[in-house]
Amino acid sequence: MIPIYESDVVIVGAGLAGLAAARELVKSGKKVTVLTKLHPLRSHSGAAQGGVNAALSEDDDVELHMFDTIKGSDYLADQDAVELMCSKAPETIRWIEHLGCVFSRREDGRIAQRPFGGQSRPRACFSKDRTGLVMLNAIYEQCVKEGVNILDEWYVADLLYDGNKAYGVVAYNLRDTTPAIFNAKAVMFATGGYARAFKINSNAHANTGDGLSIFARKGLPLEDMEFVQFHPTGLAGSGILMSEAARGEGGHLLNSEGERFMKKYAPEKMELAPRDVVSRAIMKEILEGRGAKEDKFAVYLDLTHLGEEKIKERLPELRDLALTFLGRDMAKEPILISATAHYSMGGIPVDINGHVKKSPNELTEGLYAAGECACVSVHGANRLGANSLLEALFFGRWVGWQINKDLDSLSLKEAKKEDADFMLNEVEGILNSNGSERVANIREELQEMMTTKVGVFREEKTLLEAKEEIKNLRERFKNIKLDDKSKTYNTDLQEAIELGHMLDYSAFIIEGALNRKESRGAHFREDYPKRDDENYLKHTYAYMDENGEVKVEYGDVKITKFEPQERKY
Numbered sequence: 001m002i003p004i005y006e007s008d009v010v011i012v013g014a015g016l017a018g019l020a021a022a023r024e025l026v027k028s029g030k031k032v033t034v035l036t037k038l039h040p041l042r043s044h045s046g047a048a049q050g051g052v053n054a055a056l057s058e059d060d061d062v063e064l065h066m067f068d069t070i071k072g073s074d075y076l077a078d079q080d081a082v083e084l085m086c087s088k089a090p091e092t093i094r095w096i097e098h099l100g101c102v103f104s105r106r107e108d109g110r111i112a113q114r115p116f117g118g119q120s121r122p123r124a125c126f127s128k129d130r131t132g133l134v135m136l137n138a139i140y141e142q143c144v145k146e147g148v149n150i151l152d153e154w155y156v157a158d159l160l161y162d163g164n165k166a167y168g169v170v171a172y173n174l175r176d177t178t179p180a181i182f183n184a185k186a187v188m189f190a191t192g193g194y195a196r197a198f199k200i201n202s203n204a205h206a207n208t209g210d211g212l213s214i215f216a217r218k219g220l221p222l223e224d225m226e227f228v229q230f231h232p233t234g235l236a237g238s239g240i241l242m243s244e245a246a247r248g249e250g251g252h253l254l255n256s257e258g259e260r261f262m263k264k265y266a267p268e269k270m271e272l273a274p275r276d277v278v279s280r281a282i283m284k285e286i287l288e289g290r291g292a293k294e295d296k297f298a299v300y301l302d303l304t305h306l307g308e309e310k311i312k313e314r315l316p317e318l319r320d321l322a323l324t325f326l327g328r329d330m331a332k333e334p335i336l337i338s339a340t341a342h343y344s345m346g347g348i349p350v351d352i353n354g355h356v357k358k359s360p361n362e363l364t365e366g367l368y369a370a371g372e373c374a375c376v377s378v379h380g381a382n383r384l385g386a387n388s389l390l391e392a393l394f395f396g397r398w399v400g401w402q403i404n405k406d407l408d409s410l411s412l413k414e415a416k417k418e419d420a421d422f423m424l425n426e427v428e429g430i431l432n433s434n435g436s437e438r439v440a441n442i443r444e445e446l447q448e449m450m451t452t453k454v455g456v457f458r459e460e461k462t463l464l465e466a467k468e469e470i471k472n473l474r475e476r477f478k479n480i481k482l483d484d485k486s487k488t489y490n491t492d493l494q495e496a497i498e499l500g501h502m503l504d505y506s507a508f509i510i511e512g513a514l515n516r517k518e519s520r521g522a523h524f525r526e527d528y529p530k531r532d533d534e535n536y537l538k539h540t541y542a543y544m545d546e547n548g549e550v551k552v553e554y555g556d557v558k559i560t561k562f563e564p565q566e567r568k569y
């Protein structure tokens with residue numbers, strides 16, 4: 001008999017967004033279950049290095065933070081959501097500090113802030129270069145203290161949703177593949193990002209976008225999926241992140257001729273132009289043959305002029321990473337970097353209070369999302385550095401409050417044991433599959449294809465090829481074979497399910513990119529190099545039908561204070 005557990009709220013994901021919501025709900029006396037496939041402290045939030053934005057200093061203000069964010073988004077962000085987030089940022093920083101997050105300080109004892117790309121003021125609060133980990137530890141400890149019920153190493157594979165209302169999830173225990181139904185009045189997804197679909201990426205292995213595909217398979221839309229952020233500075237070869245803090249602290253980008261090439265692309269902001277601008281500049285240098293001497297697919301990031309003391313004090317993790325994975329000491333010589341798939345601006349469409357949308361103007365009931373898996377949309381077509389830790393923490397907490405309010409009017413729709421059938425069939429189907437295809441091969445081909453055809457530069461011809469290839473890969477996926485058929489910590493099984501998710505949401509990225517015949521923020525079409533506000537100042541909403549075909553429609557962008565202008569740096 002499959003067990004059915006009841007709570008008021010089920011939260012999927014134990015990164016900053018999931019835990020912030022859980023803590024607030026439990027504080028208000030609600031019964032909450034948090035499910036996570038990782039130990040909470042292994043969530044990708046813990047890998048964030050650079051910082052978290054808030055207009056704290058004397059010469060900064062909320063309106064400026066808001067403007068920078070909207071300009072950075074290439075005017076696709078919803079301005080009401082941006083205003084909410086930026087105005088609550090200082091309070092959010094004080095909150096997490098009071099919960100135990102230790103920030104680096106200025107001489108006078110106030111919280112130190114470093115410059116980040118596209119920001120008019122130094123605005124990123126940080127804990128050396130391990131900001132995400134320090135914040136995650138603080139919120140996790142608070143959750144433990146409050147007695148939040150966290151079930152780690154549980155893999156959520158399905159959502160209980162009747163076409164209008166959500167009433168739980170179906171999951172299995174990774175230890176022994178035991179299934180269970182988690183029935184609840186409200187369900188929140190905080191499953192994080194999904195850049196693992198790309199070969200060169202900065203994301204944790206777990207960032208396979210499960211939450212998005214689970215929603216898409218229910219016929220729910222995904223928003224703005226074509227906007228994938230390529231971070232300018234991933235370590236050459238691996239894509240492991242060298243945080244923007246490296247440029248924030250004064251790092252220079254150089255080509256094979258020793259030229260600080262950013263002066264050609266963003267003469268004013270130079271290395272601290274927004275990520276889309278810097279990534280394209282790096283890729284252009286590489287494509288035009290000015291890549292590094294040691295590796296023509298990379299350029300140099302030079303930090304040597306900062307001196308060993310400052311690097312040790314401000315960037316100790318980065319130095320370690322470059323030493324371990326590149327064998328280079330950044331205090332002594334320039335390191336090699338190139339653009340890496342990093343962050344997903346798009347995701348599960350939600351309104352400003354985290355309610356999941358079932359179309360541009362209709363909401364579901366009892367279903368919520370926050371953090372990187374959601375699209376609220378505060379980042380529009382391009383996120384500014386240090387705005388997503390803020391998004392995860394602030395909206396996680398905010399949506400927790402919203403759920404707490406909504407619970408008064410939400411009733412429990414009882415789950416039945418047949419509700420687990422979809423997941424049980426999926427698991428058994430994969431375990432018993434006896435085809436000829438290898439999961440790892442299909443994944444590698446997918447990642448290679450997404451990087452070369454749906455990467456920094458896109459055009460119709462290669463996008464059409466990508467669409468065809470994904471169809472083939474999805475067909476081949478039906479013919480896989482696993483070697484491990486056991487039920488104990490079967491990572492083969494998990495990776496197969498995750499690959500299914502990656503294939504599904506990649507189809508959304510490709511379809512969104514094909515249909516958006518303009519260049520905006522992180523989405524750059526060589527065949528349509530200009531932004532086209534007349535036709536495309538709108539959000540993409542895409543839906544998948546039973547045959548796996550993805551269809552696109554568009555919804556409005558909320559513009560309140562700032563009319564779109566040309567974006568120059």
Ligand SMILES: Cc1cc2nc3c(=O)[nH]c(=O)nc-3n(C[C@H](O)[C@H](O)[C@H](O)COP(=O)(O)OP(=O)(O)OC[C@H]3O[C@@H](n4cnc5c(N)ncnc54)[C@H](O)[C@@H]3O)c2cc1C
Pocket residue numbers: 012013014015016017018035036037038039040043044045046047048049050051052053131132154155156157190191192193202203204206210211241243342343370371372373385386387388389390392
């Ligand atoms: C290397 C790196 C550095 C970064 N640096 C910065 C920075 O300096 N500043 C900044 O603002 N942003 C930064 N970001 C982005 C930022 O860290 C993330 O956007 C943010 O932390 C996401 O938080 P989250 O809570 O939404 O998701 P995550 O922290 O990714 O958590 C996702 C959770 O979902 C769970 N989960 C997923 N799928 C399932 C499933 N099927 N079943 C059960 N559980 C599941 C996972 O176990 C995990 O607990 C960085 C990102 C990376 C990759």
